[in-house]
Amino acid sequence: MQNPENPAAESKTSFSQSLLAWFDTYGRKNLPWKQNPTLYRIWVSEIMLQQTQVATVIPYYQRFIHRFPNLPSLANASVDEVLGLWTGLGYYARARNLHRAAQLAWRNYGNELPHTLEAFIELPGIGRSTAGAILALALGQRHPILDGNVKRVLVRQQAINIWPGHPQIKKQLWQQAEDLLPVTRIADYTQAIMDLGAIICTRHRPSCLYCPVKETCQAYIQGSPNNYPQPRPRKSLPLRTTVMLMLLNSQKEVLLERRPPTGIWGGLWSFPECPTQTEPTSWCQETFNCTIENIQMWPLVRHSFTHFTLEIHPIVAQIDQKREQIMESEGRIWYKGVEVMNQLGLPAPILRLLEQLYKE
Incomplete structure (x- = not known):
């Protein structure tokens, strides 16, 4: 039912409903970590997916889970075993942090991973967005996320013409991400908005005609989605x-x-x-x-x-x-x-x- 007294709330509800309807048909539901999505398996996948594409991660994830199927097996492994299975995936601090986090969780949380956002953020290598994604996908907890794909979707929705890493813009995006959260189906919504950025709202040549939320996307309405988001100010690398x-x-x-x-x-x-x-x-x-x-x-x-x-x-x-x-x-x-x-x-x-x- 429409709510003419609160068009903003109606727009937010429409966004999540449209996105979930799209996800039901086109979402990535067969990813290996989505099969038996335990807290441990989702955690490993989200760390691997930081700054790395899904297609690259899948074979590494499958080998890693085969060798370390649960938290105790990872916590008791040597760092060389962990790094060996990470070879070629890059950003090796992720592997060291994953191993250290497993040891800390195994020791401090009764041989399991914590179930609160605050406790997850205290583990090495986990920020607010990663912790929120893990708890939303594995436990259905209602937390916003703001990874690269989600930032791109939200920036285009509002046609923000400032680099999204700017502190004020980042604060604005966090608020938007939280406002758009539905009340139910949090795990599906979280996967859906990540999938939208990865499949439809891509960095280059986005498939806007197939986008379920194009009616509210200011970048699409302007006819210039490729102008968003603005790149990081360039610096010459030493x-x-x-x-x-x-x-x-x-x-x-x-x-x-x-x-x-x-x-x-x-x-x-x-x-x-x-x-x-x-x-x-x-x-x-x-x-x-x-x-x-x-x-x-x-x-x-x-x-x-x-x-x-x-x-x-x-x-x-x-x-x-x-x-x-x-x-x-x-x-x-x-x-x-x-x-x-x-x-x-x-x-x-x-x-x-x-x-x-x-x-x-």
């Missing part, structure tokens, strides 16, 4: 340079070192890094008490992070001593081929260099 040594012993094993727990690729395995102004031969002599020979300089590799670009200068060299000259330790191993790809956490550029090395 360039960092490093020299990575791919040191091979007589058994054709390559030396890997564990990176520090914080910073880029924290806790992952990589090649030893030689200071850019230091000659590699003397650095190896001083650092490992060994000499190197058959030195080859490979083409540089560029890898982009959010805040800078990394320029890697790979150098392959042979160690003329026996394997035992450089002993394995907690932070140093000898690695052969791709035999333990899923047992060690390896950054994507390092994995590609290893694959190239063992094709030679």
Whole structure:
């Protein structure tokens, strides 16, 4: 029934009803984490989906859940096992936070995940939107979300011509997201608005003709949906340079070192890094008490992070001593081929260099 005394409320109800009707026909209901959507399975999927597309996540999720089907199995795993199954998915802080959160929840919440927004936000790697999505999708709790897809939908609904990351705009979007929540079917609505952004209201060339809420979309009404949302103000990314040594012993094993727990690729395995102004031969002599020979300089590799670009200068060299000259330790191993790809956490550029090395 229409409510002429409160057109704003009627519009909000129409939005959620139209979206749910669309979801019933076109929504993504067969995603693997939607089958038996426990709190644990939804939590794992939402962490993996941060800044990563569904199609990319699915095979990683399936392998991860097969190995770690519940909270205790994840909490009691080693960080190397977790990072190994994350190799190639990127944003590795997510994996470290997931592992740490599992340990904290297992210890502090009676061997299960918490059931309140406030407690979830206290776990590592979980903000308001992720916590809200997890509790809405798994338990039907009434919380708004504001991930990238939802932001894009809401910005176009209001034709907001300011970058949505601006604090004032973000506050406005949170309020809008909360106002649009229906009273019932919270889990379906939450999935529906995420699906709308991923399938219809895409960043480029949105399929507006098929959108269930186009009648209220100011960007569509203006005929300019591609103008929204406004991009983040551009900044030139600084360039960092490093020299990575791919040191091979007589058994054709390559030396890997564990990176520090914080910073880029924290806790992952990589090649030893030689200071850019230091000659590699003397650095190896001083650092490992060994000499190197058959030195080859490979083409540089560029890898982009959010805040800078990394320029890697790979150098392959042979160690003329026996394997035992450089002993394995907690932070140093000898690695052969791709035999333990899923047992060690390896950054994507390092994995590609290893694959190239063992094709030679």
